[in-house]
Amino acid sequence: MDDKSYKEYLEHITTFIFDVDGVLTDGTVTIMTNGDMLRRMNIKDGYALKTAKDAGFNICIISGGSNLGVQKRLEGLGITDIYLGAHNKIEQYNDYLETNDISADQVLYMGDDIPDIPVMKLVGLATCPQDAVPEVKAVSKYISHRHGGKGAVRDIIEQVMKVQDKWDGNFDAKYD
Numbered sequence: 001m002d003d004k005s006y007k008e009y010l011e012h013i014t015t016f017i018f019d020v021d022g023v024l025t026d027g028t029v030t031i032m033t034n035g036d037m038l039r040r041m042n043i044k045d046g047y048a049l050k051t052a053k054d055a056g057f058n059i060c061i062i063s064g065g066s067n068l069g070v071q072k073r074l075e076g077l078g079i080t081d082i083y084l085g086a087h088n089k090i091e092q093y094n095d096y097l098e099t100n101d102i103s104a105d106q107v108l109y110m111g112d113d114i115p116d117i118p119v120m121k122l123v124g125l126a127t128c129p130q131d132a133v134p135e136v137k138a139v140s141k142y143i144s145h146r147h148g149g150k151g152a153v154r155d156i157i158e159q160v161m162k163v164q165d166k167w168d169g170n171f172d173a174k175y176d
Contacts, residue, residue, distance in 0.1 A: 019064075054078070107123040
């Protein structure tokens, strides 16, 4: 890891890539009697995702989990680049960057657990929620003061958008 402050990277970010479980959710699931697994997402994180998308940022989701409810929620926010069931995240990451002509230094990735580390080592700005595992914290340039599913995504999106003068708090964006 270099000695630059994470804030020095914010002005170059064009692309956000997020894991789901433990980042967009608190990492817990409620298991129903029929086997369905329910997850909870923070509405403020959703607002930030929608706002960033509407402002022209690239938003990509790469998750090892696979849940139709998660996919529908993200699609409802306007996110179309969703890779669920991704057990080798580097493959989806490389495909996404190549397809969209994005360089690694423009990418902010937020992950929380061991499967995120290989991608985190490749991006311009590796970040994580406060409750990420120690190994992820060790490779992160920024550790949010918020936990996964509790505003960590909003925290980092808002910081990037403020540095780039794209966050003014007076949005007319509609979101669910």
